[in-house]
Amino acid sequence: MILDxxxxxxxxxxxxxxxDIDLTxxxxxxxxxxxxxxxxxxTLIKAILxxxxxxxxxxxxxxxxxxxxxRLIGYVPQRESVDWDFPVSVLDVVLMGTYGGxxxxxxxxxxxxxxxxxxxRRVGLADLAGRQIGQLSGGQQQRTFLARAxxxxxxxxxxxxxxxxxxxxxxxxxxxxxxxxxxQGKTVLVVHHDLRTVAExxxxxxxxxxxxxxxxxxxxxxxxxxLAKTYGGRLGILDDAAEALAARERSV
Amino acid sequence: MIDYNTxxxxxxxxxxxxxxxxxxxxxxxxxxxxxxxxxxxxxLPGVCLGFLLLGRRSLAAMLVGAWLSxxxxxxVVAGLRRATRIKEDxxxxxxxxxxxxAGLALSRYIQxxxxxxxxxGLDSYIFGKAxxxxxxxxxxxxxxxLAALLAVVALFKEFRLVTFDGGFARVxxxxxxxxxxxxxGLVSLIxxxxxxxxxxxxxxxxxxxxxxxxxxxTERLGMMLVVAGSFGLVMGAAGTAISAHVSRAPTGPIIxxxxxxxxxxxxxxxxxxxxxxxxxxxxxxxxxxxxxxxWRAVYELIExxxxxxxxxxxxxxxxxxxxxxxxxxxxxxxxxMNDLLIRRPDGRYLPTxxxxxxxxxxxxxxxxxxxxxxxxxxxxxxFARLDVESADSALxxxxxxxxxxxxxxxxxxx
Numbered sequence: 001m002i003l004d005x006x007x008x009x010x011x012x013x014x015x016x017x018x019x020d021i022d023l024t025x026x027x028x029x030x031x032x033x034x035x036x037x038x039x040x041x042x043t044l045i046k047a048i049l050x051x052x053x054x055x056x057x058x059x060x061x062x063x064x065x066x067x068x069x070x071r072l073i074g075y076v077p078q079r080e081s082v083d084w085d086f087p088v089s090v091l092d093v094v095l096m097g098t099y100g101g102x103x104x105x106x107x108x109x110x111x112x113x114x115x116x117x118x119x120x121r122r123v124g125l126a127d128l129a130g131r132q133i134g135q136l137s138g139g140q141q142q143r144t145f146l147a148r149a150x151x152x153x154x155x156x157x158x159x160x161x162x163x164x165x166x167x168x169x170x171x172x173x174x175x176x177x178x179x180x181x182x183x184q185g186k187t188v189l190v191v192h193h194d195l196r197t198v199a200e201x202x203x204x205x206x207x208x209x210x211x212x213x214x215x216x217x218x219x220x221x222x223x224x225x226x227l228a229k230t231y232g233g234r235l236g237i238l239d240d241a242a243e244a245l246a247a248r249e250r251s252v
Numbered sequence: 253m254i255d256y257n258t259x260x261x262x263x264x265x266x267x268x269x270x271x272x273x274x275x276x277x278x279x280x281x282x283x284x285x286x287x288x289x290x291x292x293x294x295x296l297p298g299v300c301l302g303f304l305l306l307g308r309r310s311l312a313a314m315l316v317g318a319w320l321s322x323x324x325x326x327x328v329v330a331g332l333r334r335a336t337r338i339k340e341d342x343x344x345x346x347x348x349x350x351x352x353x354a355g356l357a358l359s360r361y362i363q364x365x366x367x368x369x370x371x372x373g374l375d376s377y378i379f380g381k382a383x384x385x386x387x388x389x390x391x392x393x394x395x396x397x398l399a400a401l402l403a404v405v406a407l408f409k410e411f412r413l414v415t416f417d418g419g420f421a422r423v424x425x426x427x428x429x430x431x432x433x434x435x436x437g438l439v440s441l442i443x444x445x446x447x448x449x450x451x452x453x454x455x456x457x458x459x460x461x462x463x464x465x466x467x468x469x470t471e472r473l474g475m476m477l478v479v480a481g482s483f484g485l486v487m488g489a490a491g492t493a494i495s496a497h498v499s500r501a502p503t504g505p506i507i508x509x510x511x512x513x514x515x516x517x518x519x520x521x522x523x524x525x526x527x528x529x530x531x532x533x534x535x536x537x538x539x540x541x542x543x544x545x546x547w548r549a550v551y552e553l554i555e556x557x558x559x560x561x562x563x564x565x566x567x568x569x570x571x572x573x574x575x576x577x578x579x580x581x582x583x584x585x586x587x588x589m590n591d592l593l594i595r596r597p598d599g600r601y602l603p604t605x606x607x608x609x610x611x612x613x614x615x616x617x618x619x620x621x622x623x624x625x626x627x628x629x630x631x632x633x634x635f636a637r638l639d640v641e642s643a644d645s646a647l648x649x650x651x652x653x654x655x656x657x658x659x660x661x662x663x664x665x666x
Contacts, residue, residue, distance in 0.1 A: 049423050070425030082417050086281060087473045096413050100424040105406055132471035152424075168628075169648065 001026060001063060002156065002187050003048070008057035010040070010047050017043045021057070021212050025204075028185050030178055032192045032202035032218070036231050039209045041191045042078065045158045048189075049075065061156065071100055074154030076145045076162050084134045090144050091129040094119055097151025119147040122180075123173050139170030146177060156187040164193055175201060198222055258496055261382050264390045265488035265507065268446050269458060271397035273484025274404045275438045276459035277466065277477050282415045282432075284439065285463075286344050287326060289456035291443045293348045294325025296355025296452045299377045300362055309373045311389060311448070318377075319444045325351050326436065352452065380451030380504025382492050389448065396445040400438055404477060411435065412473055451504040461511035462487060468522035487511040544614050546573045546583060550603055551611035551666060561608070563600035612666040617643055619664060623655045 005023040009016060018040040025031065033041050046052045048059050050066050061069040074097075094116040095108045102108065108116075120126045123143040128136065133144060142162055149157055163171050178201060181188050189206075192198060198205060198218065205222050207213040207230045214226040224245055279285055295318035302317025303309065325347045332343040359374045376384055385393075404411065413421045414431045421428045439459065446455045466480035491507030520527050549572035553564050570580055584601060587593040592607035603611060620643035644652055659665040 046419075051419055051422060067425075070423070073423055075420055075423040077417065077419050081419060083281075086416050087467065087471050087476050088412070088416060089472065092412075092473075093416075096417070096420065099409060099413055099426075102409070104410070107409055148420075 002028065002061070003189075004060045005044075005048060006058050006060075008044075008047055008059065009055045010043055010052055011055045016055075016210065018047060018208075019211050021208075023206065023212060023215055025187060028182070028187045029203045030182050030201065031187070031189045031204040031206060032198050033189060033206045033208060034192055034195065034198060034230070035208035035213075039230075041208055042160050044206075044208060045160055045189065045191060049073065049158060072155040074149040074152040074157040076149045076157070076159040078160045079138065079142055079145065079164075084136075084141060086133065088133060089129065090120065090125060090131050090133055090136065091116055093133060093144050094129075094147045094151050097148040100152060116147070116151050119150045120144075122150060123147045123177070124169075137167070139166040142166050143170055143173055146174065150177070154186070157181065157189070159188065159190045161191050161193060163197075195227075260387055260390050261385045261496070262489055262492050264385050264393045265382050265449055265492040265503070266485045267397040267488075268393050268442070268449060269462065269484035269486070269488025269507075270481045271400035271484070272442045272446060272458040273462035273466070273480035273482070273487075274477055275400050275435070275442050276461075276463040276484070277473075277480045278404075278411055278415055278435055279439050279459055280463040280467070281473075282435065284436065285456065285460045286341070287329065287436070288439050288443060288459045290325055290329060290344045290348045290351075291322040291440055292447070292452050292455040293355075294351035295319070295322035295444060295447055296352055296377065297321050297358055298324075298355075299447070299452075300355055300358035300374065303362060303374065304358070311392070314377070315392070315444050315447070318447055319440060321351065322440055322443060326440070355452070376451065376502070377447055378451050378453060379502040380447075380449050380454060380507070382449040382503035382507075383496060385449060393445050393449075396441050400442060403434070403438055407431070407434075408474070408477075449503055450507055451502065454504040454508045457508045457511055458484065458487070461508070461515050465511075465515040465518040468518040468525045483511075483514050487514060542574060543583070544618065546575070546580075547611045547614040548618055549573055550607070551615040554603070554608075554611075555666075561602065563596055563598075563602050565600050569601075616666040619659055619666070620644075620647075620652065620655050623658060624651070627655075 001024065003023070003025040005021055008018060008021045010018040021044065033044060035041050043052060047054055048061075048066065050059075059066055062072060066073070091113070095112060097119070098108055098112040098116065102112070117126060117129060120129055123146050125140060125143055125147065128140065133141065136144065146159075146162060149159070162174050166174075178188055178190070190202070192201070199222060202218055204216065205218045206215045207221065207226050209230050209232075213230045214221050222245075227245075276285070276288075279288055298317035298319065298321025299314045300317075301321070302314040305317075306313045329340070329343045329347050332338050332346065333340055338346075356378075359378070362374060373384075375381070410421075410426060410431055413424075413426065414428050414435075418428045418432070421431075442459065443455050446458050450458055462480045462483035463476075465483050466476045469479050470476050487507055487510050491510040492503055494510070495501055495503045495506035518526065521529075523529050546569060549569055550564060552572075553568055554561055566577075566580065566584070569575075569584075570577060573580065575583060584593060584595075587607065588595055588601075591604055592610055593601045593603055595601055624643065624647065643655070647655075656665055
């Protein structure tokens with residue numbers, strides 16, 4: 001058992017954001033989390049990671065609580081969650097991925113720097129290692145966060161909208177990276193907004209709208225019925241969904 | 253000459269400034285600067301209560317009192333935010349004024365009650381009086397500054413992580429809340445130790461000014477700490493020296509004035525981030541844009557009957573660019589000197605081969621971007637600086653080839 005989310009409810013000021021979610025992942029896979037705005041997609045990730053308090057329920061990773069499995073978790077937060085004017089270089093940020101393995105007081109050394117540079121190479125940013133992070137484009141900032149997560153050498157990755165507002169080159173890098181991680185037997189949960197690419201990118205899909213609408217293999221779960229349940233009667237979204245389904249049928 | 257007493261005071265305020273610069277760097281980056289201000293103001297009633305309880309002037313009692321009421325003030329800020337829907341700035345404003353008001357009332361009460369000797373003592377906690385510093389005080393201050401230095405050196409990596417991305421730190425298993433608390437504890441330590449020298453009103457400036465000034469000079473956190481620490485040291489030392497020798501003003505305001513000079517000079521003259529450098533950068537940017545617009549105009553005037561090259565009148569260019577007539581004449585003269593344009597006897601201009609190449613290059617770059625942005629408008633935000641990056645270097649070869657093919661099909665590729 002990789003991930004077990006049991007009866008999880010999260011509320012802000014008594015207003016539920018996630019309500020009684022049950023979700024299990026048995027074996028490694030690429031998982032897309034979709035749902036309308038405000039459906040609690042990011043909150044689900046944060047609840048699993050222990051970043052927001054649970055009103056009820058529990059979460060286990062590889063059979064134990066998350067607090068005990070920190071070293072197995074890689075995390076890509078939303079790009080807007082940090083101040084990009086902060087005085088650090090791209091390499092500094094990627095090195096932060098190695099801090100967990102270093103422990104208290106020890107500084108990153110040659111081995112960590114080499115590894116961080118290797119991670120930057122994998123996202124195509126090796127040339128920009130010395131730049132201050134504010135001088136990067138949005139897509140490059142997103143790739144910096146990805147490199148930092150790779151530097152964590154985790155078993156399970158949580159990515160919060162890594163493809164929101166990025167250029168085509170970055171989206172391709174993310175897609176290739178997901179494939180590499182999958183080959184290495186890792187599990188990746190990705191909050192995703194673009195319904196058209198769900199079938200192409202993810203083997204499993206979690207459809208969320210405060211409640212868990214459906215979860216399972218993309219080919220059987222990502223259906224018109226479930227999309228209608230997830231997004232309600234929102235017309236524009238359903239047009240997107242029709243397009244998404246058409247794309248899925250083409251790829252099948 | 254510097255007598256022993258002055259040397260003690262100088263050493264004290266320098267170390268205080270250096271420590272404040274280090275801790276202030278993290279406080280400013282973490283967005284906690286205003287909380288430091290609230291802490292300073294909220295410390296005043298504690299000073300007075302410490303005095304009242306012991307009935308005499310005792311530095312230790314007053315500082316402990318200051319620390320307790322300062323921390324209480326911060327807790328009230330946190331409590332107000334959590335229990336009510338008041339925003340942080342309002343909560344800080346409430347605590348700052350209520351606590352400071354209470355402190356002023358208490359100090360007035362003490363001044364009417366107690367003997368004359370105590371009066372000056374309390375005043376110095378409001379506006380600061382470094383001259384009153386004794387050798388014993390120096391010990392306290394050096395201990396605090398040393399604690400700040402040690403904490404920053406030992407926990408540099410941890411503080412950097414928590415200040416930059418607290419959520420990521422928590423996922424990695426770092427006790428982000430405790431590290432944050434430690435940072436606030438160090439802030440409160442510096443504030444309390446700085447109270448007698450700089451005063452409750454201005455002590456926050458000691459935290460904020462060196463750090464804010466240092467940010468202008470560097471893009472690296474390590475260097476920012478070094479610069480902020482040095483600025484703090486200079487601020488404390490120079491402020492004390494000036495206030496001791498030139499005027500008899502309280503030390504706090506003079507130290508803050510010195511800090512303001514450092515900050516002002518940094519904000520104006522620092523390379524890259526300073527106002528002057530940014531202004532020059534802006535002027536260059538505008539000049540580049542206007543120059544590009546002119547070369548595009550040259551190309552587009554010739555384009556309809558290319559490869560025949562016709563001379564171009566000044567009026568035609570004036571019409572298509574945003575130059576004033578004088579600017580346009582200057583730019584044309586410049587182009588003439590660079591052998592890009594030739595001025596004919598009738599006053600019209602002919603581009604040379606190099607000039608024509610320049611015009612074609614600028615126009616091609618412009619049309620590539622134009623095409624790219626109209627075809628993929630959702631990607632506009634992904635490029636950092638359209639004015640400097642050429643389409644060829646910023647876009648992949650395939651995309652450039654595609655765009656060129658599209659332009660060629662319309663006959664618009666220079």
